Amino acid sequence: MLTLSLYTNYWYAHNVTTETPNPLALDQQVCFALAIASRSVIACYKPLLEPLGLTHPKYLVMLALWESEPRRVKELAETLQLDPGTLSPLLKRLEAKGYVRRERDPHDERALAVVLTERGRALRTDAEAIPPAIVERLGIDVDELMELHRRLTDLIAAASR
Structure with missing residues (x-):
C-alpha cells in the first residue's frame, strides 16, 4: 500500500485544479497505461511474426529456447513467468509446427524437456x-x-x- 500512497500523493501534488481531484480517473491509472502500451506494442509484432507462423506468446517461448535448450517444461514456465497449464498448449502448437519436441529429460526421466528441432533452430535466423x-x-x-x-x-x- 505504500506504493499506492506514494502514487496517490504524487497524483494529488501534480493534478491540483479548482475541481476536486479524481484519484480514479482512468487516464491517470498506471495499470491502464501499461495495458494499452502492452497491447499496442504486441500488435506491432503481429505482422512480423505471422510469416514465421508465430504468435507473440509462441515467439517468447522460442526466444527462451534460442537462449538455452533443452529446457525442462517447469524451468521454461518459470523463465516466461507462465503457469505450466498455459505453457502446455503453446508447446503443443509449436510441436505441431515442427519447431520443438517434448521428450523425457535424460537426467531425470520424471521431467519433460523441450528441445528445438532443426526447423526451430533455423527459424532463429529469420527472427533476428x-x-x-x-x-x-x-x-x-x-x-x-x-x-x-x-x-x-x-x-x-x-x-x-
Missing part, C-alpha cells in the same frame, strides 16, 4: 530481423527503449514483492 524492425516501427531510440526496459523490470520487481 524482428528486434530492429520493432525499433523502427516504434520510432524510439534504442537507448530510450533500453531505459524503458530497465524501468519496467524495476516495476515488475516492485509489483512482485
Whole structure:
C-alpha cells in the first residue's frame, strides 16, 4: 500500500485544479497505461511474426529456447513467468509446427524437456530481423527503449514483492 500512497500523493501534488481531484480517473491509472502500451506494442509484432507462423506468446517461448535448450517444461514456465497449464498448449502448437519436441529429460526421466528441432533452430535466423524492425516501427531510440526496459523490470520487481 505504500506504493499506492506514494502514487496517490504524487497524483494529488501534480493534478491540483479548482475541481476536486479524481484519484480514479482512468487516464491517470498506471495499470491502464501499461495495458494499452502492452497491447499496442504486441500488435506491432503481429505482422512480423505471422510469416514465421508465430504468435507473440509462441515467439517468447522460442526466444527462451534460442537462449538455452533443452529446457525442462517447469524451468521454461518459470523463465516466461507462465503457469505450466498455459505453457502446455503453446508447446503443443509449436510441436505441431515442427519447431520443438517434448521428450523425457535424460537426467531425470520424471521431467519433460523441450528441445528445438532443426526447423526451430533455423527459424532463429529469420527472427533476428524482428528486434530492429520493432525499433523502427516504434520510432524510439534504442537507448530510450533500453531505459524503458530497465524501468519496467524495476516495476515488475516492485509489483512482485
